[in-house]
Amino acid sequence: MDTRQVILVTGCNGQIGRVLVPALRARHGNSQVIATDLRGAVDRQLDVTDTAALLALLRELRPTQIYHLAAVLSATGERDPVRAWQVNLNGYFNVLEGAVAEGVERVFFPSSIAVYGPDVPREATPDDAPTRPSTIYGIAKAAGENLAAWYREKHGLDVRVLRYPGIIGWESAPGGGTTDYAVEIFHAAVKGETFVCPLSAERALPMLAMADAVRGTLDYMAAPREQIRRASGYNLGGFSAAPADFAAAIRSQCPSFQIDYQPDARDRIAASWPAGLDDRAAREDWGWQPHYTLERLSLAMLAHLGADYS
Ligand code: NAD
Ligand code: AKB
Secondary structure: OOOOOEEEEEOOOOOOOHHHHHHHHHHHOHHHEEEEEOOOOOEOOOOOOOOHHHHHHHHOOOOOOOOOOOOOOHHHHHHHHOOOHHHHHHHHHHHHHHHHHOOOOOEEEEEEEEHOOOOOOOOOOOOOOOOOOHHHHHHHHHHHHHHHHHHHHHOOOOEEEEEEOOEEEEOOOOOOOOOOOOHHHHHHHHHHOOOHHHHHHHEEEEEEEEHHHHHHHHHHHHHHHHHHOOOEEOOOOOOEOHHHHHHHHHHOOOOOOOOEEEHHHHHHHOOOOOOOOOOOHHHHHHHHOOOOHHHHHHHHHHHOOOOOOO
16 A cells, blocks of 8 residues: 555545544644534545546645545434435445546545344344345445445455444534434533433443444554455444433432333334444454543543532
């Protein structure tokens, strides 16, 4: 691989981009990372569905790597499937085509536990479980995984895929996802508010600390190509937790915390997803190891968000 790295990030102003971009800059240097999004604080504005604009930007900047974060998440996607498909699949296709045309070496595509449907083992779901998703978001992510393998095979493009669980961090706000509640619950707790939970009490999902997700992503992208045996991606596990588990972890620090369960459409989406992931392949192939448990992450969330422990 070229030692000169110029890294383009799409969707930089989202929950993950706001943490990943500073981490990329710390590793590669400020000027080597070009952060793009539709609006907000960006180095360059970019709508990934605008094929001509995307190609022009790639031609101008000649990135060696692209971290393609731009997306419409699961809950929003079910309400606006046309936009979800345009951004999540057509936008990604534009990135892949542009990457081939402009000689990009490596592309990161964040997939999701949403690729799995209700017909897989819910506990420790294996990488090779069938992907028959029930959301438009999951359908686009599953197609995206297959596209990654196809571009690797046909064009030699080094597309790398991680299936993220719900990501939880104090640094940034999530938007439009089914797992957003797992961040919002901590914000409610530190404000002393009752949290109205959109998932039922025992609806367990795989979760992962933002710090682990960012470190794992950078390590995975830096791993030598021969270590990446799975062309269509890896499960990235952290821990499994249900809303009642988060409530208990918060109550151990904030005994007066209250939660009111009012399951909505997000609970039905969550019911179709795994409760936990088997991520042994990531551990064996490129050394993945999460550091945060539910308890450790809960303490860190409350400390960073400024919980009043009285
Ligand atoms: P987010 O919704 O917080 O941010 C997405 C960003 O994409 C936003 O800043 C938005 O402005 C931008 N965007 C939307 N449409 C665009 C377009 N047409 N052109 C350019 N930018 C556009 O998402 P996130 O949580 O930061 O997730 C980043 C990636 O990781 C997504 O692909 C998501 O599917 C994936 N992922 C996230 C999680 C999670 O828990 N956060 C879990 C699994 C996978
Ligand atoms: C969502 O809930 O849509 C995301 C995801 C797990 O892909 N957080």
